Amino acid sequence: MFITFEGGEGTGKTTLIEQLKNELTSKGLNVITTREPGGSHVAEKIRKILLDNANTDITKETEALLFAASRAQHLNETIIPNLDKIILCDRYIDSSFAYQAFGRKLGMDFISKINSYALNYLPDITFYIDLDPNLGMKRIKNNRKDKTDRLDLETENFHYEVRKGYLEVAKMFEDRIIVIDGNQTIDAIYKIILENILERI
Ligand code: TYD
Numbered sequence: 185m186f187i188t189f190e191g192g193e194g195t196g197k198t199t200l201i202e203q204l205k206n207e208l209t210s211k212g213l214n215v216i217t218t219r220e221p222g223g224s225h226v227a228e229k230i231r232k233i234l235l236d237n238a239n240t241d242i243t244k245e246t247e248a249l250l251f252a253a254s255r256a257q258h259l260n261e262t263i264i265p266n267l268d269k270i271i272l273c274d275r276y277i278d279s280s281f282a283y284q285a286f287g288r289k290l291g292m293d294f295i296s297k298i299n300s301y302a303l304n305y306l307p308d309i310t311f312y313i314d315l316d317p318n319l320g321m322k323r324i325k326n327n328r329k330d331k332t333d334r335l336d337l338e339t340e341n342f343h344y345e346v347r348k349g350y351l352e353v354a355k356m357f358e359d360r361i362i363v364i365d366g367n368q369t370i371d372a373i374y375k376i377i378l379e380n381i382l383e384r385i
Contacts, residue, residue: 186267186305187381188276190361191313192347193336194320194327196370200313201272203374204381208270213385216266219274221254224261230254235333242334244288251280252298259305270385277302278310278353278361283335286349287342309384311377312354315366317343 189197201217208215221231230250233239242250255277263271277299285295296303317340324336354361362380364373 185269185309185384186263186271186273186307188273188278188307188310189313190275190278190282190310190350191366192315192317192320192343192350194323195313195315195366196323196373197274197313199370200374200377201274204272204378207378208381214269215272216262216269217272217274218258218262220258220276220279221251223258223263223273227254227257227261230257235335237332237334237337239334244284244290248280248284248288248290248295249298251284252302255280255299255302259302263305270381273307276307276310278312278350278357281353282346282349286352287338287346289345306357306360308360309380310357310361311364311380312350312361313364313366313373314347314350317347319367 189201191197205215205217220227221234222228230253234242234247234250234254263273280295280299281292284290285292321336321340321343324332351363354363364376366373
């Protein structure tokens with residue numbers, strides 16, 4: 185089962201994924217965790233280019249293509265060979281829809297085209313944790329000053345466009361994407377997600 189987690193900055197995805205992995209594994213399930221951009225040797229190298237604060241001159245098209253390239257590598261190397269397990273993946277194609285199609289205004293057609301192979305491997309279920317970007321950015325600043333990356337540094341307006349994008353994408357794929365209110369405790373969010381996954385197994 186292929187499960188992805190989406191959301192703006194500071195929504196606690198990484199913590200949630202770790203907790204879920206521990207709990208599902210303790211129930212005897214075969215679980216792997218992975219992330220985008222990254223999740224394989226070459227894809228992690230592409231991640232470094234994408235998130236490097238020094239790379240202020242990456243064009244929006246190059247950015248979108250690098251995310252797609254990283255995804256192609258990750259999909260073939262990590263996702264497809266493990267589809268018989270429970271895959272918990274931090275971000276996937278919906279991030280490209282929200283950040284590149286909407287945030288960077290490249291449009292759904294272009295992003296769908298350059299990610300066409302990934303459209304053949306859509307997740308079984310996607311949890312989108314919806315949070316006011318202002319609150320998310322505050323959490324990032326409080327929790328991990330040292331790790332602010334190139335996209336975290338984008339304008340407030342960009343992050344608002346990304347959120348609007350996510351909500352649009354959630355409507356387009358309403359059978360697959362579950363929208364969760366991010367303005368509740370991490371424990372409450374965790375419970376909702378865990379119950380949902382257990383119901384489907
Ligand atoms: P990361 O530190 O993994 O993000 P977070 O901890 O917020 O999940 O950084 C990934 C960044 O890359 C994040 O700002 C979202 C962005 N991104 C895109 O713009 N497009 C994509 O397709 C993906 C996968 C990520």
